[in-house]
Amino acid sequence: MSAAVPNRRAVLALLAGAGIAPLLRAADAVGQPRPVLTRAVPSTGEAIPAVGLGTWITFNVGDDPVARDECAEVMRAFFAAGGRLIDSSPMYGSSQEVIGYGLAKLGNAPVFAADKVWISSGARGPAQIEESRRRWAIRRFDLLQVHNLLAWEAHLPTLQSMKEAGKLRYVGITTSEGRRHADIERIMRSERIDFVQITYNVLDREVEARILPLAQERGIGVIVNRPFRQGSLVRRLERHALPPWAAEIGCSSWAQLLLKFIIAHPAVTCVIPATTRVDHVRENVAAASEPLPDAALRRRIAAHVERL
Amino acid sequence: MSEWWTYRLSDFLLFSPRTYYRLFELYNEAVFPAQFGAFALGLAILVLSRRGNARADRLAAALLAGLWLFVALAFHAARYATINWAASWFAAAFAVEAALIAWAGAVREAPVLRTDHDWGGRVGLAIFVFALCVLPLVGPLIGRPWSQIELFGLAPDPTALATLGLLAGSKKPRWFLLAIPLLWCATSGATLWTMEAPDAFVLPLVAALAFLLSIVRTFAPRAAGSNGPAA
Incomplete structure (x- = not known):
């Protein structure tokens, strides 16, 4: 960078008094995400x-309103860090609307929007999907x-026809x-499905036997939910010191160790931890x-966690 | 629901404790100063339930029915439903209870809320006073902000528990009126327990006392101190 150009920190300091700096940081944060490790969606090769x-x-x-703004800040930090895939469901109460609020507040976020259809009537599936889209x-x-x-049986044909019509990019089950x-x-x-979403973590490894190998064999992407057992696993492990060898793979917390354990499985495409905190x-x-x-x-990670 | 035996209560909890209690904070802000009115109505219902005349019975039933309807609309339908899709069912249940209390107490003129002047009646009355004056204080006493207080006539827990007290303390408890408040106390207790709230046991425990009192007064009225025929 040329010496004639004022450095970024100096400009931010100048703008801080006028209250413009946070806006600048926001645009910067959403607009220029950091590069992160990606995985290819098996059916298309798209990297996420x-x-x-x-x-x-x-x-x-x-x-x-306070909590909605906090969620928007979590989304801002997520995109700024290089994240893209956000997952929700009509079952999750107001979550879809809160995502929509965050997306509108951030503007131009590079979101990979993943949602679900959750209704016992196949005929009412399209209306629910449209309502979900409206909320996002x-x-x-x-x-x-x-x-x-x-x-x-009723929803998969709906989703497949949406995909064929260009109204949807990927189809999955959870x-x-x-x-x-x-x-x-x-x-x-x-x-013919693109994704399967399952629970997988260092203690719940049943999917290693059949589902993960099958996903690799069939070219199906894998989204992993409940990596921390809804937080209880991290709370339990945080009573113990992180093993020194965790630093060998760049982990500074139990959460990172648990996530790296999951991501390192070759069948896994994306893991979706939930949080309310920007630092997390x-x-x-x-x-x-x-x-x-x-x-x-x-x-070694699995054996160590099982012993604790 | 397939493999239903693999589900735990926590699988049905859609929100965090923080979100749940913030709901009451925002609700209290929105309805202020209705808190004072609701408490005054609670005292009025208390006095009316002891008067022992038909006019007081009707008025008590009309007031209590109105509060159940208010909780159905202002809390369950307008607030709780934003974080819990089951709240629309709770709203319907509370509206049904309001209609039943109004029908039985105000239209049919049965003394469904008239607490008896025996020990059973006094226990029922004590449960009502507990729901009106003590239950709302439990949250603040264990560290939750005062702004999140849950009050009789506005919040479902104290409203349901107070109603149970009056119904159980009456000469002849009406089970068709007891069912919804009892179910609500079980539901709310399960929610609080799943959220690991330290006071989760309070509501179900006192509701269980009202339930037992109702059983005793229904099946052994003399043992429960009730010595006259039901009005």
């Missing part, structure tokens, strides 16, 4: 950051998933907490970085 943002509970803040206030979703396989894995496997084998979302996205643990270190 390996850490996304979940909204279960954390974004369901109703009409609370976006032109179209990138990914729509059948939430917890509810009426999946489950959580290890439920209906036999059905998940059956659908992965028989249907930065910490989470920072986990999408090299180096990642190899197979031996992943086994």
